[in-house]
Amino acid sequence: MNAASSEATPPSVDLSKIKRGPIVFALIIGAFVAILNETLLGNALPDLVEAFNVPYSTIQWLTTAYMLVIGVLVPITAMLQQWFTTRQMFLAAMGLFFAGTVISAAAPEFGVLLTGRIVQAMGTGLMLPVLMNTILVIFPPEKRGGAMGLIGLVIMFAPAIGPTVSGLIMDSMSWRWLFLLVIPFAAIAILISALYLRNVTVPTKPKVDILSILLSTIGFGGIVYGFSKAGELGWSELEVYGPIAIGGIALLLFVWRQLALKDPIMDLRAFKYPMFTLVVILLFVLMMTLFSTLTLLPLFLQGALLMTAFKSGLTMLPGGVVNGIMAPISGKLFDKFGPRVLVIPGLFVVVASLWLFTQMEATSSTGYVIFVHIVMLIGISMVMMPAQTTGLNQLPPHLYPHGTAILNTLTQVSGAIGAALFISIMSSGTKDYLEGNAANPAAPTQAEQVQGMLAGLHDSFWIGLAVSVVALVIGLFIRRTHQTPSQEQKGVATSDA
Missing domain, CATH: 1.10.287 (Helix Hairpins)
Incomplete structure (x- = not known):
């Protein structure tokens, strides 16, 4: 392996005249509509089952395929960002998302709707790493926290309001409006990107x-x-x-x-940098807990508290709003005080919220659920973007695309693992409870079903609490980092000396 070539700094763009504001605005608008779409179909699945006359096992592909395409596409974005300019990548991503939305809105049958969702997912998968890589390039390390906080606002707030928006639409309109209402926003994002987005990297075409x-x-x-x-x-x-x-x-x-x-498509030499590796492990563990909790909570609200899908979406909305508000605040605090002031207290808050989740019962009030959800997402917002920025700050510039691709890929994988693991724990706990306590486990009463679900949920939340404690222990080792210079930068520094 040629170490020198692997550390070489690629040609760079003169960023002195770059206007960051319009670039960030264009990126955020595009990312918001794409990420919102990830959770927009949740409340519409029963209507889609009826509209296309297909079983739930088939309709679930609208969600599974979306996650699958993003999980497959994100790892190769590091290579794609070295072949195409920032404008080409982002406009292609938004173009695919727009096309997928139009296909979905006009779908006459399930196969066409699934195709539209896959095309949408391709756009989203291309967009997320470009978004983070552009922020890393155009902002110096001491100002990245605030910028990454704005990205955190989008990444956390958009999917949080998805179920509420879809519930509101489905109460009064056809499922097609879930896509029709997104089309003008996607078009605006493309127009703003075409006008204001500038190339911030030079393709090296490996x-x-x-x-x-x-x-x-x-x-x-x-x-x-x-x-x-x-x-x-x-x-x-x-x-x-x-x-x-x-x-x-x-x-x-x-x-x-x-x-x-x-010239690997995903340069794993990023793991040579200890703080980046620590952050990857921390976020993998933390995102398992987050995704599993966000999956289990609607099941508790609808299965134990007997809420409608729309009301459960409204119940989870305040947490998403608070998280969106907290993300840029955490970013600014990170720039001023560094990661430890945020990450360690944030992880303690997450641990406390998971313990509060283990205490929930069928008699728990809606206010209690809203409070615990808000507490958890405040903790998450104190950890996620500060930790990501800390890890990525240690990488030399030529590893930025690879670092963002690694983080985004493992987020998808940890989300899939966490949701599956915790749902299976819940299902097993529910089954065990019914077998030991129900008069007829094959046909339990509604009260027995509720208590069975609570037993399973408690098992899941206790495991989630244990996982969050592991994340807390890892977080104790987080430190402020400084960018590692590439071999070329070291050579320049040596010659200057």
Whole structure:
């Protein structure tokens, strides 16, 4: 391996005349409509089952395929960002998202709707790493916290309001309006991006390794698919453990090949930087807890408190709003005080909120649920973007695309693993309770069903609490980082001396 070439700094763009404000605005508008769409269909699935006359196992592909495509596409974005300019990447991403939205809105049958969702997911998968990489390039390390906080506002707030917006639309309009109302916002994002977005990187066009792309697709795709189906089918089905096993083998081969290549599509040398590695582990554990809790909470609201889907969406809305407000505040505080002041207290808050979740009962008030949800998301907002920024700040500039691709990929994988793991724990706990306490486990009464679900949810939340304690221990080692210079920058510094 040629160490010097692997550390070489790629050609850079003169950023002295770049206007950051319009660029960030264009990125945020595009990201908001794309990420909002991830949770927009949740409350519409029953209507879509009726509209297309397909079973729930089929309609779930609208969600599974979306997650699967993003999980497959994100790992190769590091390579794509070295082949295409910032404008080309972002406009292509928004173009795909717009096209997918139009296809979905006009879909005459389920297959066409699924195709539209896949095209939408391709746009979202391309967009997220470009978004983060652009922020890293145009802002110096001492100002990245505030900028990443704005990105955090979008990433957390948009999916939080998705269920509420979809519930409101589905109460009075056709499911097609879920897509029709997004179209003008996507068009505006494309127009603003075309007017204001500037290229902030220079394409270096490294050699494309087809085998790496195939291994990445099979590896990450198999793992995300297998875990996403586990929550629905259980762990004993071939459709679950088969893809996970194949994906795991492919992923090992992918890692081996990336370490052997001179120009890997995902440069794993980013893991040489200890704070980046620590942050990746922390966020993997934390995102498992977050995604699983956001999956379990609607089940509690609708299954135990007997809320409608729309009311459960409204109940979760305040937490999303507070999280959106907190994200840029946390970013500004990070710039001023560094990560430890935010990350460690934030993890304590997350641990406390998970303990409060374990105390929930069928008699719990809506206000209590809203309070605990808000507390958890305040903790998450204190951790997520400060930790990400800390890890990425240590990387030299040529590893920015690879670092953002690694973080975004593992977010998708941890989300799939967390949701599947915790749903299976809940299902097992519910089954055990009914077998031991229900008069007729095959046909339990509504009260027994509620108590069974609570038993399963308590099991899941106790495991979530244990996982959050692990995240807290990892977070104790977080430190402020400084950018590591590349070999070329070191050479310049030496010659100046």
